[in-house]
Amino acid sequence: MHNGKRLAAARKRRKITAKSLAELCELSPVTITRLEADQNAADPATIERIAEALGYPFDYFTLPDPPALSAQQVSFRSLTNMSAKEREAAFAAGGAGVEMFRWAEELYELPALDLPDLRADAEYSPESAAVALRAHWQLGDRPIPAVLKLFEAKGIRILGLSEDTKNVDAFSFWMDDVPYMFLNSFKSAERNLFDACHELGHLAMHRHGTMGGGREAENEANAFASAFLMPQSDIMAHVPRFIDIKVILRLKRRWKVSAMALAYRLRQLGMLTEWQHRTLCIQLGKLGYRSDEPEGIDRETSVVWSQILADLWSKRETKESIAKAIKLPLDEVDGLIRGLLAQEQPADNRLAAMEAKPALRLVK
Structure with a gap:
């Protein structure tokens, strides 16, 4: 029995319409629509054709419902420039990212959450919220040497985006009391870090139903990011x-x-x-600084995913192991960690790289 929500998620992730998918599979658009709504039961041969057209494993379409995201739940860095197709693809990437972290949490003891509630509608302005969070994390007023490493250490789940567009540069959301942040490496390293702090502002200040809160919330998150990075x-x-x-x-x-x-x-x-x-x-x-950052800083990387992949490599496993475990295409798994890793090291150096850092603890 297929899962219509999975079919819809895969189609939206590939950014194609039901009509286009129907043409690829030599089916009618109505058939695709009814399959996504679970109004028709599909035979295995039909699902095979759809899976091949979308480049997804057959088993993906037989799993339970994927994590569902809504516009009210998600903070997008640049919502005004985003098309509906781009937004739906980002929602699907968010759901896949949640499943990827759930896989990781079954195997590794990830950092516990340490992010206080700093709602902007309470006693905090964006500036005072940034000061309060720095104080809570005992950062003082000095520059932060490794922003993404800090966020991961405080329990924020960070992934990348494969969208090759500035219209989807970053987004974040809470799900099951866990904060998630997705960053597109399309922009400069400096702007990528500002995007991360912008999303941190949303996660800290707009947790209770206002993540998609429009221009005012975006301005607050910008002010928070500025004050957090530059006390x-x-x-x-x-x-x-x-x-x-x-x-x-x-x-x-x-x-x-x-x-x-x-x-x-x-x-x-x-x-x-x-x-x-x-x-x-x-x-x-x-001088070119309006759209780029000539002679910019090195891009920061994820400690969590570097260590997870190093552990897999030490067992002669790769990203394909993650893809097989959660029934995703390899290109989707690769997209979720793209831009968060240093260039891959030669195989004989991977174990040494893992041992050079504190390793994540395996769940017993």
Whole structure:
């Protein structure tokens, strides 16, 4: 017996319409629609044709319902530019990511959650929420040396996205009291880290039913990310009174942010006038800093997934083991950790790499 929700999830993940899938399988669009609604029972041969057309394992379509996400549950970094097809594909990726982590949790003891509730509608503004979270995590006001490593250590489940578009650059959600964060490596490393802190703001401030809260919530998450990465006290201590483009390009590396983000933070804190800020942005744009980050920082990687894969490699297993375990195509598993790993090491160095780091504990 097939699962219609699985069929719909796989189709949406591949970003094709029911009509297009029907043409690929030489079926009628009505048949696909009825199969997705579980109004018709499909024979194995039909599911084989659909599985082949979508590039999914046959067994995927026989599993129980996938984790379901809704627009109210998910925070998207750039919802206004996103098409419905892109949004549905991201929802499907989110569900697959939850299943991938559930697989990991059965084998490994992952870090416990340590993320306080800092709702923006309570006593916290975005700025004070960022200060409070830094205090809770005992970070002081210094720059954070490894942002993704910190988030993972605090129990946030981080995965990547294979979407080759800036329209889906990051999103996050809570499911079963577990926070998930998905990051697209399409942008620069600096902007990727800002996206991660933006999503952290949503997870901390908008947990209770307001993840999809529109422009106000997005502005709050942006303000949180700016304050979390660039604490006011540290800015005041290291930014000189006279600020020019050389100062921006030198100090942006201290906080691992884009040049534009640092300039905006300085304007926000009253250290630049509106005219000075506009002038600096024009200069930065001419140098290519509006859409990219020339001579940027190295991209941060996932400690959790690096260690999981190192453990698999030590047993002569690969990402295919994950794909087979959760009945996903290998390209989907690869997409969920793309951009979160350093370039793969030669096989004879993988075990040594694993032993060089504290390994995740296996679940007994």
